Amino acid sequence: MSTHLIFARHAWLEQGWQRDVLITWNNEGLITAVDVNAIPPEGTEAVDWLLPGMPNLHSHAFQRIFSGMTEYRQDPADSFWSWRKLMYAFAQHITPPQLEIIATQLYQEMLAAGYTSVCEFHYVHHQPGGEPYPQAIEMSAALIRAAQQTGMGMTLLPVLYQTNGFGNQPPEAHQRRFTHEKSSFLAFWDRLFDLCQATGVKLGLAPHSLRAINPADLQAVLSHIFAADATAPVHIHVSEQQKEVDDCLAWCGKRPVQWLLDNVDIDSRWCLIHATHMDEREYRQAAATGAVIGLCPTTEANLGDGIFDFRQWQSWQGNWGIGSDSHIAVNAAEELLQLEYSQRLMHHKRNICCDEREPDVASYLYRKALQGGAQASGRSISGLAIGQCADFIELDATHPALAGLAAEHVLAAHIFASSRQSAIKQVWTRGTRRYQAASMATSKQQEDIAAIRQHVLARSIKE
Ligand code: ZN
Numbered sequence: 001m002s003t004h005l006i007f008a009r010h011a012w013l014e015q016g017w018q019r020d021v022l023i024t025w026n027n028e029g030l031i032t033a034v035d036v037n038a039i040p041p042e043g044t045e046a047v048d049w050l051l052p053g054m055p056n057l058h059s060h061a062f063q064r065i066f067s068g069m070t071e072y073r074q075d076p077a078d079s080f081w082s083w084r085k086l087m088y089a090f091a092q093h094i095t096p097p098q099l100e101i102i103a104t105q106l107y108q109e110m111l112a113a114g115y116t117s118v119c120e121f122h123y124v125h126h127q128p129g130g131e132p133y134p135q136a137i138e139m140s141a142a143l144i145r146a147a148q149q150t151g152m153g154m155t156l157l158p159v160l161y162q163t164n165g166f167g168n169q170p171p172e173a174h175q176r177r178f179t180h181e182k183s184s185f186l187a188f189w190d191r192l193f194d195l196c197q198a199t200g201v202k203l204g205l206a207p208h209s210l211r212a213i214n215p216a217d218l219q220a221v222l223s224h225i226f227a228a229d230a231t232a233p234v235h236i237h238v239s240e241q242q243k244e245v246d247d248c249l250a251w252c253g254k255r256p257v258q259w260l261l262d263n264v265d266i267d268s269r270w271c272l273i274h275a276t277h278m279d280e281r282e283y284r285q286a287a288a289t290g291a292v293i294g295l296c297p298t299t300e301a302n303l304g305d306g307i308f309d310f311r312q313w314q315s316w317q318g319n320w321g322i323g324s325d326s327h328i329a330v331n332a333a334e335e336l337l338q339l340e341y342s343q344r345l346m347h348h349k350r351n352i353c354c355d356e357r358e359p360d361v362a363s364y365l366y367r368k369a370l371q372g373g374a375q376a377s378g379r380s381i382s383g384l385a386i387g388q389c390a391d392f393i394e395l396d397a398t399h400p401a402l403a404g405l406a407a408e409h410v411l412a413a414h415i416f417a418s419s420r421q422s423a424i425k426q427v428w429t430r431g432t433r434r435y436q437a438a439s440m441a442t443s444k445q446q447e448d449i450a451a452i453r454q455h456v457l458a459r460s461i462k463e
Pocket of ligand 1: 058060121237273325326
């Protein structure tokens with residue numbers, strides 16, 4: 001089997017930045033060797049700072065087309081719910097060829113912004129009006145083609161959507177593109193399973209939310225998909241808005257996460273998207289299941305959802321990852337930054353998302369989001385290690401925010417100080433280069449910046 005190589009003067013491995021790392025992968029794009037303090041064979045491509053790519057664990061690709069178009073007041077009470085009406089209006093008109101174009105553009109943006117894998121939580125299944133397409137899975141197939149064209153790794157999560165509210169309220173006209181009866185959904189999922197097997201896409205399931213499914217069908221659907229693939233990831237929107245919690249309490253006397261914990265066998269295959277509004281018991285019990293929480297900090301801020309209590313989740317060693325959800329921002333570093341900043345604003349403190357073992361905020365955020373994102377994706381994408389996909393990013397050593405920095409500051413400079421994605425120079429998935437920034441020749445000014453930084457650093461250490 002032929003092999004492929006890259007040599008990184010610094011690569012971010014499980015134990016942090018390591019020097020002179022030679023990474024080897026096979027024809028399937030899976031890493032077969034990671035050698036530290038290596039001497040590369042002559043002619044090996046060499047890079048300065050090599051980071052694993054970040055999984056994006058929550059995306060609704062079609063929403064990218066109207067991001068930025070809902071930032072005006074229609075009513076003083078504008079909220080998530082009024083935004084959702086606008087979103088439904090846009091969702092009515094997207095065709096499969098349009099979705100393929102939107103998703104192709106979006107996945108290129110994601111690659112350039114540090115994401116190398118996406119979980120597509122996809123619910124616009126049918127024609128406007130609700131008739132299935134002649135090929136029922138046409139919209140999903142458009143997303144898969146977009147992933148293939150761009151090289152984006154994909155976990156497809158077809159959405160089970162049935163109702164317009166707790167207690168089996170019938171769907172409204174604008175939801176007919178989304179809905180399935182149980183039997184038609186299972187046939188739909190089986191067709192997708194064949195296509196995903198043929199295209200290397202991981203197939204999972206997304207019960208949309210407790211308000212949009214018939215709970216009586218959930219167990220049968222889960223049994224069906226786990227019989228086909230016992231490792232299929234399952235994602236669900238839950239407790240994003242206080243109104244959802246109140247409606248759930250009115251329906252069954254329990255909060256949404258509590259209802260799930262009490263009625264469904266939640267385990268490490270599950271990803272609870274948002275889970276913004278949990279009480280102490282829900283935080284503790286949800287963490288104990290091993291499930292991942294899918295945080296989407298820029299979307300949650302944009303929609304006014306509320307602030308996730310990171311400290312409480314962390315105190316129970318809960319798993320989490322990040323997603324760009326509505327794509328109001330498409331940028332892995334910005335999601336991490338927004339997460340940390342929301343906690344600083346809430347607690348009036350600095351450096352929240354870290355611990356005694358890993359006091360460096362950027363490293364802590366990156367490592368946890370990578371692990372949780374890989375788990376929620378159900379794919380081998382948890383970093384630069386044997387058996388994982390050769391998905392990685394080169395940071396630009398000459399970027400003004402990075403130039404002249406010691407290794408321990410490089411990741412923080414990328415996440416907090418580089419205007420989020422401007423330091424990303426090249427991106428690979430499965431060992432193939434998918435993105436290359438326009439070349440920036442090193443200027444005298446950049447050299448001066450590096451020299452000043454080193455001078456200031458040397459003086460401040462002496463003081
Ligand atoms: Zn969502």
